[in-house]
Amino acid sequence: MISSIAELISDRIGTMPAGERRAAQTLIANYPLTGLKTVAEFSTAAGVSSPTILRFVARLGFQNYPEFQSALQDELAAQLQSPASRTLNSASPANGGAVSPMLEATLDNMRETFRHLTDKQLADIAARLAERRGKTFLIGGRFTDPLARYMAAHLAIIQPDVYHLAGQESIWRDRLIDMGKRDVLVIFDIRRYQESLLRFAEKAHQRGVQIVLFTDQWLSPIARFARHVIAGRTAVPSAWDSSAALFVVAETLIGAVTRQLEAAGAKRIRDLESLR
Amino acid sequence: MISSIAELISDRIGTMPAGERRAAQTLIANYPLTGLKTVAEFSTAAGVSSPTILRFVARLGFQNYPEFQSALQDELAAQLQSPASRTLNSASPANGGAVSPMLEATLDNMRETFRHLTDKQLADIAARLAERRGKTFLIGGRFTDPLARYMAAHLAIIQPDVYHLAGQESIWRDRLIDMGKRDVLVIFDIRRYQESLLRFAEKAHQRGVQIVLFTDQWLSPIARFARHVIAGRTAVPSAWDSSAALFVVAETLIGAVTRQLEAAGAKRIRDLESLR
DNA sequence: CAAATTACGTAACATAAGATACAGCGCTCC
DNA sequence: GGAGCGCTGTATCTTATGTTACGTAATTTG
Incomplete structure (x- = not known):
């Protein structure tokens, strides 16, 4: 079973033509950020043309680019919410005010x-x-x-x-x-x-x-x-x-x-x- | 010094009119995802009109909406890359029973x-x-x-x-x-x-x-x-x-x-x- | 309580984004 | 070495997104 889009990609990257593979690699490299940008930005980042990007997402099974982006966003949302993968800046000095002592003590x-x-x-x-x-x-x-x-x-x-x-x-x-x-x-x-x-x-x-x-x-x-x-x-x-x-x-x-x-x-x- | 956009918002949220404050609250509530969507989606999520969203990002000092989104993406990129401080005490092996997951999630x-x-x-x-x-x-x-x-x-x-x-x-x-x-x-x-x-x-x-x-x-x-x-x-x-x-x-x-x-x-x- | 100011939303607009058609090039296989 | 196929990019079109102008409502101030 394939859950995340990253898995989906690495699953099919073998069957892709060169251009699309570059797109895939670029996306994986700093996942999922590149996918959230525009097609044009994605394409220049990968060093290919826009249509190649579109063919790439089409191959992954998405009807169009916005649908692909929505999927990425949903995935990101799940990540940001679930404790598991979070980077959580507990060291962030940002909220060093009156809140922290109370929260820390409670924890x-x-x-x-x-x-x-x-x-x-x-x-x-x-x-x-x-x-x-x-x-x-x-x-x-x-x-x-x-x-x-x-x-x-x-x-x-x-x-x-x-x-x-x-x-x-x-x-x-x-x-x-x-x-x-x-x-x-x-x-x-x-x-x-x-x-x-x-x-x-x-x-x-x-x-x-x-x-x-x-x-x-x-x-x-x-x-x-x-x-x-x-x-x-x-x-x-x-x-x-x-x-x-x-x-x-x-x-x-x-x-x-x-x-x-x-x-x-x-x-x-x-x-x-x-x-x- | 203000680094993150979230801080910027909470810094100025007091001086904002009601509508923009709603936008700010909606964004903070599940930061930064709402800000990555389109203006239209953002506006309906916040229950205000599109122009209010645009005025909101303008007040934050951004020239236009894409610039605002880019800033959010950059911030996200930095977060996702630093594999930082996570797993404070998740290593506590003491109680590995049914308790831990509940407690961990709550914390x-x-x-x-x-x-x-x-x-x-x-x-x-x-x-x-x-x-x-x-x-x-x-x-x-x-x-x-x-x-x-x-x-x-x-x-x-x-x-x-x-x-x-x-x-x-x-x-x-x-x-x-x-x-x-x-x-x-x-x-x-x-x-x-x-x-x-x-x-x-x-x-x-x-x-x-x-x-x-x-x-x-x-x-x-x-x-x-x-x-x-x-x-x-x-x-x-x-x-x-x-x-x-x-x-x-x-x-x-x-x-x-x-x-x-x-x-x-x-x-x-x-x-x-x-x-x- | 009235007037001025500010904020908000509707609607029209311009622009930039994604999608598509088509031609060229490279590659493979015969 | 030549013919066929497939992949890729350029250029064009269409869609929808962000933007702006303006009228109305609400809020504040005198």
């Missing part, structure tokens, strides 16, 4: 967070979230509740019985009555840890609920009751702590759970689509 | 997102959010609303009149009555873009509300009405798109706004503390 937080997180841990948690024996509840603190919402919004699509606990304490406390051993409670709690969440977690724990805790590196007191603890780095040069690392862990988990439920989930998503 | 997304985002842009947006002339409203789509909540939760602490628009469409539509020129509306909208948000944004725009848009690299149609556009990378090896990059941008902005309001904000935070 470091993520690396650190994942360094202390094994595949097995994540797989276990994902498995627990994916096994459909009971219900899944999610809740967060003052600043982390949006993370709970974000996760709930995704999980609720691929499986039933996913509930985000919102509103006043009294409201979700009453939901305890519905929780049991087979259920999972996902809690987000970072400094400063919230009393109300601790109380709630304790009671849920007493009822045998499996608790998955997202917290910071200093560990919320809830860790005491949690079956799984994810400790994310939160330090950034800002007045606030960063929840970005936890956010990425959440996304990773969402992805893992989705993969596990692929068969069942795919059908469910189709069903949901048809409901619209 | 790349962030670098890429910030690469297309200058300090000046962020500073401008932060300044707009910090100037206390009017109210600040935040709203998001199905999966991004938690980001709006997250940002609102922080901003609401350091300044008054910050509102997160939640619940049904009819509810926040009625809030339009309260919005005017001095107000700011922060919208989060990534694929698949939501009709309801577009309608809401258009009406808000008509009322003169300043819109700050967080979207993905393909730009929500709301970009048309936005004063500021932040285009985050969202592609990850998962069934879902990632909002992590936008999340980090949001955190960065929160930090910047906080810094600007330091004097006023610090007092406010003390007052809040004493209320507990």
Whole structure:
């Protein structure tokens, strides 16, 4: 199978006449830039005439020159976006302002967070979230509740019985009555840890609920009751702590759970689509 | 000293009229590809007319469009040739499981997102959010609303009149009555873009509300009405798109706004503390 | 609130780009 | 060594691209 135009060229370059071969070589030499220029520029660069260039692209299977250019651009777009081949000037002094420290710290937080997180841990948690024996509840603190919402919004699509606990304490406390051993409670709690969440977690724990805790590196007191603890780095040069690392862990988990439920989930998503 | 065209643009984007700013944002969003296409394609991508594109490149100091394209191509050539700094930590063999690809992609997304985002842009947006002339409203789509909540939760602490628009469409539509020129509306909208948000944004725009848009690299149609556009990378090896990059941008902005309001904000935070 | 200025888009224009027809040259094969 | 075939370039044509002029709308300023 031939994907890129460069491959296509090197595949057929053997069967080409001399002039077209020169065109091909010129293009490959500084791929794909020459192909983005005009036919005239291409032709002089290759030392051949314009019609030769046109015959060359025609031989590659393109109807006309613009079509050929579009293909090159699409390919370039894919390259520029995908991390793989990018040249990425992280050393660019360009943005050396106030942005970099924040970004750098965040990136470091993520690396650190994942360094202390094994595949097995994540797989276990994902498995627990994916096994459909009971219900899944999610809740967060003052600043982390949006993370709970974000996760709930995704999980609720691929499986039933996913509930985000919102509103006043009294409201979700009453939901305890519905929780049991087979259920999972996902809690987000970072400094400063919230009393109300601790109380709630304790009671849920007493009822045998499996608790998955997202917290910071200093560990919320809830860790005491949690079956799984994810400790994310939160330090950034800002007045606030960063929840970005936890956010990425959440996304990773969402992805893992989705993969596990692929068969069942795919059908469910189709069903949901048809409901619209 | 200004080397790249991207820098040149972000340097002058503040002094540009609305239409040209849209052109600039569109170009930056997936730099430099849009600039390599024809004027007509560029203009439709940006949602403006061809002459606006030409005025845009003229303002950047180019004599004509081909000259501008040549400059972009030269820049691209330099980038493609230097096999530079890539693969920072891709050599970390530690966790070679299912985690790495997700994390790596996310890290790349962030670098890429910030690469297309200058300090000046962020500073401008932060300044707009910090100037206390009017109210600040935040709203998001199905999966991004938690980001709006997250940002609102922080901003609401350091300044008054910050509102997160939640619940049904009819509810926040009625809030339009309260919005005017001095107000700011922060919208989060990534694929698949939501009709309801577009309608809401258009009406808000008509009322003169300043819109700050967080979207993905393909730009929500709301970009048309936005004063500021932040285009985050969202592609990850998962069934879902990632909002992590936008999340980090949001955190960065929160930090910047906080810094600007330091004097006023610090007092406010003390007052809040004493209320507990 | 009014006037002046600036910005934007529509439409017509000129130019440069890609496409094509045809003739000359070189190469191969008989 | 000659005839046929194929490749290449010159010159011409057509298309569509970039450019410009002008009228209208929006925005700013007094």
